[in-house]
Amino acid sequence: MSSAEFSAPPDDGAGALSAVLIEVLAAESAVAAAEARRTRALARAGHLALHEMAGQRASSRASELAMREVASELAAATHLSDRTVQAQISRAMVLTDHLPATLDAWEAGELSRLHAHAIMDAATTLPVERRAEFDLLAVATAEGVSPGRLRSRLAMLAESVQPTTLTERHRAGRARRGVRVVPGENGMSDLIATLPTVLAVAVLDRLTQQARAIIDAREERSATTNADVRAGDCPPLPAVDGPTSASPAVPIEPDTRTMDHVRADVLADLLLTAAPDADPTRTDDGVGTLGAIRARVQVVVPALTMLRPERENANPAELVGHAPIDADTARRLAHATRVPWDRVITHPVT
Template sequence: MHSKDEVGSGSDADVAALAELVADAAGVTDAARAVQIREVRVLAAAGRLAERQAAGADERVKAREMALRSIAAELAGVFVTTDRTLQRRIDEARDLVDNYPATMDAWEAGRITRGHVRVIQDTGCVVPVEVRGEFERAAIERCEGETPNRVRDALVHLAERLHPRPFTELHEEAAAGRCVRVQPGADGMSDLIATLPTVIAEGVVDRLTRQAREIIDARPHADAAGAGAGDTDPGDAAAEADANADAPNGSSFAADTRSIDQVRADVFADLLLAGAPSLDPTADDDGNGALGAIRAKVQVVVSALTLTGEHDGPADLVGRSPIDAATARELAGDNTAWDRLLTHPVTGTVLECDAYQPTAAMRRLLRARDRHCRFPGCRQPAIRCEIDHTHAASDGGPTHVGNLAHLCKRHHDVKHHTRWRVRQLTGGLLVWTSPTGRVYREDAPRPLVAFTPAADPPGAGEPPGIGRAPADSPPPF
């Protein structure tokens, strides 16, 4: 028998309040499901519209892609996201509506949740069309009353069992999608994600773990060597100093307190940044190849005060996130190809650019001004973009910084092959107009980090475009 004052039992009023909350939660869940389903159908309709627009056009695949990019860019402004993300969501919605009708019906009826729908769609993509209906029915039954994470493994096996092709063939196709990508995180950190065959991924982690364990196991020997340093002769001391020179951060292994996860991550980064692949098509008979000599390249904007150590303000890793001052100084110390910029003290706009080594001045200035692709919402770094004539050179547009801007390959194609239009105003301001007439203003990006350690100068807190619009620019929109 339970006591009335047992923790969690509550009074009758508390129970009634909880019941009301549960009812409200159920109502919210139903409303959210209706909105999610409506969004999926809207996005699927956008995909069908792109297909109709491309119907009958030459190079149909390319025409459909350009139509889809244009529509995705239009909707991205409404959803406040990137057009790449919208295009992926359109493809997913089209696949769901067209190929999983029973799943959509079960979702609308409240039998399954959005999480279940994702699992069914993810695991069912390998199932042939002729047996997909059977897969859907069995998958929906398994999902009812269970959480999505608990049914995923069962649905994976169900999909494999229904597939007429052997697993080996399916794996070969899946392996063709192997890739590496970066997922930005907080505080100057990111996740480097490699999609690899499972056996390779497990092997990589195993080797990193064993190498990290060797480093950690070597610490007691380093401690003992350090304790007996007073009994060594000068030659032994010199040898120990040489061995410690390669330790992390220039310190001795005896002072190494990193965890195994930290050591694994550091070894992983060292191998990728400084190692050479085992197969190098450029290698000569002596085994010397060009791939091992290739070094990583990033685009960083850092203030002179940070470089000189007068303050520790972060630097801007273009297209990604801020990086800490110590890393910026280390990069600067190892690099002789820095561009020196003169920026406006309030707006941060690049006014002049020169370099310690002679390069193409116009390209330097544009790279410094734009920093990334200038299509609305895109953050592809300028070093991986193309320089585009805003007013086409073939139509008389001059090759001048006031008529040039960086566009990534994707958005360069959108500009030239869809109804998106752009004009460039003073100061690198781009004004984009979508096919439906929506207007997007793309100011030359301001630095993500403040380069003034003291109080901000007057007007520094004003939003971009307020009180400083060029004379020939439209009013802020």
């Protein structure tokens, strides 16, 4: 690209910047207005689907099918997935039906899409009858505030208009605590724990502190090793006449795990090896029996996968009832387990 293609900088830098700022703000306002109009159109599409069901017997299944049909039409026209459009319709209906002030401010360019979605997310925690009041207060709160800062303020604002106390709602919320596994791809899964917020934040903080200690120790060892090498402190190897039977040292693979990696590894290690503090089997004589309980999984490993790694895709190992797992993990389990394996012979085709 030649230098002639670049426009010369204006003499009045401040004035030029001011003009650019005005142009950016005008574009932002136009984008917000267009997005708000699209939201209104999506909401009308959702109401059309519900209107089609007005003369029929009401049922959640029928309403869902009608909504899917409308979403499918819009998805084909906009080149989006049906699920994405259906979610957009649902959010649009919440905004138009329960948060009209937010939608008006968005269309006027006073709020961005991120502001509007932050208000909507906070409003969904409220009963329907309290959302109108929250809507007006939220628009006033959002003025001049970034979306990130707005979310924390909206959480406090939503709390102030709740019809019940947080203590009452927390008692009900505790009934939903639990742990579940969501299978993912590539032999990975999400372990999700629903906990009281104080405990969840404390768990993450402890994992972070432990991971930081591991990473710091790793960096200190690396720095010490490098300093010794630079100072020539490593003693020379003794001279040996003739061949030696000693095998060469196996190089230690450097630990390059990130903070997230270490946190995940520490979490798995703690849950699989430690005993809970609240152990009802504990006695005055010592620890209880919960710490002696070991995790159990059932794995099916084709013999060819164990013997011929190149056939891993054709004959993958399987964590029974869940998903395929990689051959390396299957081999480590086979090597580490003390429980005898059951040999099952199956027909190669049927």
